Amino acid sequence: MMSDSIAFIDLAAQRRRIGSRMDEAILRVVNHGGYIMGPEVKQFEADLSAFCGAKHVISCANGTDALALVLMAKSVKPGQAILCPSFTFAATAEVVAWLGAVPIFVDCLPETFNMDPASLEFGINTARQLGLKPVGVIPVDLFGQPADYDAIEAICAREDLWILCDAAQSFGASYRGRKLGTIGTATSTSFFPAKPLGCYGDGGAVFTNDDELAAIMRSLRVHGQGSDKYDNVRIGMNGRLDTMQAAVLIEKLKIFPDEIAARDRVAKRYNEMLGDVVAVPVVAEGNASVWAQYTMRVPNRDALAAALKAKGIPTAVYYPKPLHQQTAYSKFPCAGNGVPVSERLAGEVLSLPMHPYLEESVQDRIITAVREALGAGARSQAAE
Numbered sequence: 001m002m003s004d005s006i007a008f009i010d011l012a013a014q015r016r017r018i019g020s021r022m023d024e025a026i027l028r029v030v031n032h033g034g035y036i037m038g039p040e041v042k043q044f045e046a047d048l049s050a051f052c053g054a055k056h057v058i059s060c061a062n063g064t065d066a067l068a069l070v071l072m073a074k075s076v077k078p079g080q081a082i083l084c085p086s087f088t089f090a091a092t093a094e095v096v097a098w099l100g101a102v103p104i105f106v107d108c109l110p111e112t113f114n115m116d117p118a119s120l121e122f123g124i125n126t127a128r129q130l131g132l133k134p135v136g137v138i139p140v141d142l143f144g145q146p147a148d149y150d151a152i153e154a155i156c157a158r159e160d161l162w163i164l165c166d167a168a169q170s171f172g173a174s175y176r177g178r179k180l181g182t183i184g185t186a187t188s189t190s191f192f193p194a195k196p197l198g199c200y201g202d203g204g205a206v207f208t209n210d211d212e213l214a215a216i217m218r219s220l221r222v223h224g225q226g227s228d229k230y231d232n233v234r235i236g237m238n239g240r241l242d243t244m245q246a247a248v249l250i251e252k253l254k255i256f257p258d259e260i261a262a263r264d265r266v267a268k269r270y271n272e273m274l275g276d277v278v279a280v281p282v283v284a285e286g287n288a289s290v291w292a293q294y295t296m297r298v299p300n301r302d303a304l305a306a307a308l309k310a311k312g313i314p315t316a317v318y319y320p321k322p323l324h325q326q327t328a329y330s331k332f333p334c335a336g337n338g339v340p341v342s343e344r345l346a347g348e349v350l351s352l353p354m355h356p357y358l359e360e361s362v363q364d365r366i367i368t369a370v371r372e373a374l375g376a377g378a379r380s381q382a383a384e
């Protein structure tokens with residue numbers, strides 16, 4: 001790696017911080033040999049529960065299985081509709097289709113990138129017009145910011161729909177003082193390495209306060225086993241979290257609050273120094289984001305990305321194509337009046353490097369490059 005090249009996400013910097021503790025934790029697992037459902041798995045679930053306040057934590061193999069465990073426990077089946085955003089990662093809708101149900105794509109709000117409650121209402125009507133039974137909603141906390149749960153909960157209570165929060169990008173965040181993991185019927189998250197809390201491979205978890213749902217998901221996670229492990233009482237999956245990943249995550253969770261604070265400092269500084277030249281991300285009143293991504297809206301997105309690349313600054317586009325326009329998902333319906341905001345955002349979003357170890361000098365290089373590319377002067381001049 002070039003000495004002055006900038007990382008989009010710098011996992012090596014974190015590794016330098018916790019390297020020896022991490023090596024010891026991994027070696028402990030190698031030595032005790034309980035690779036599957038070893039003691040670290042139980043420990044990590046207890047740590048997560050203490051961290052977010054969820055009564056039950058079911059760790060699992062990845063964030064996609066986490067979503068699937070909830071849908072399977074809810075007996076999602078053909079003839080049913082689940083409402084989810086179009087402007088998200090494919091896994092959100094994928095699990096709905098796995099079970100033969102129909103994902104109905106809902107639009108998002110341009111400021112927060114999250115589910116538009118008005119579009120959700122349209123989507124519920126669309127489901128009924130198509131002869132489908134709407135049973136649940138999967139709001140996504142995109143880029144680390146919680147969706148507008150008060151509004152979504154009010155609609156779901158009235159329509160008798162369950163809520164599965166896809167917190168793959170937002171674990172550690174909070175909505176009006178409520179931590180992710182305690183909102184909705186259940187919450188899923190991912191520990192994919194690039195997520196705010198990432199492991200050294202794949203991992204995920206489900207959170208719920210519902211005793212019965214938790215018991216079903218624990219059974220589903222291990223092939224639907226009953227009290228006798230050779231008596232399978234339902235069709236399940238192999239969805240366990242590796243002990244090795246649990247050991248990694250126990251160490252990472254210890255520094256997670258500190259890392260969240262560091263991410264927030266980077267985001268605030270970007271906002272302050274770029275807010276006059278570009279549409280910087282907006283965190284809604286009462287929300288705390290964990291900044292899985294720092295995503296701006298720029299009309300000339302591709303030109304800006306190219307200018308930054310020429311200066312050694314990596315950027316990313318999440319997401320260039322909303323799900324309803326993708327080959328595998330274009331056959332599924334959109335909420336009544338379409339999802340125009342999702343379509344527009346796909347052409348405008350651009351994410352800057354974001355991680356807890358992004359030094360101020362590097363932030364300054366990025367900020368200066370963005371301002372120059374957009375034809376603006378330094379922030380102090382612009383402010384005068």
Ligand SMILES: *Cc1c(COP(=O)(O)O)cnc(C)c1O
Nearest residue numbers: 062063064089091092168190192
């Ligand atoms: C990453 C992600 C997932 C899937 O998590 P995996 O661990 O990669 O399976 C699901 N939903 C969203 C919104 C994600 O960003």
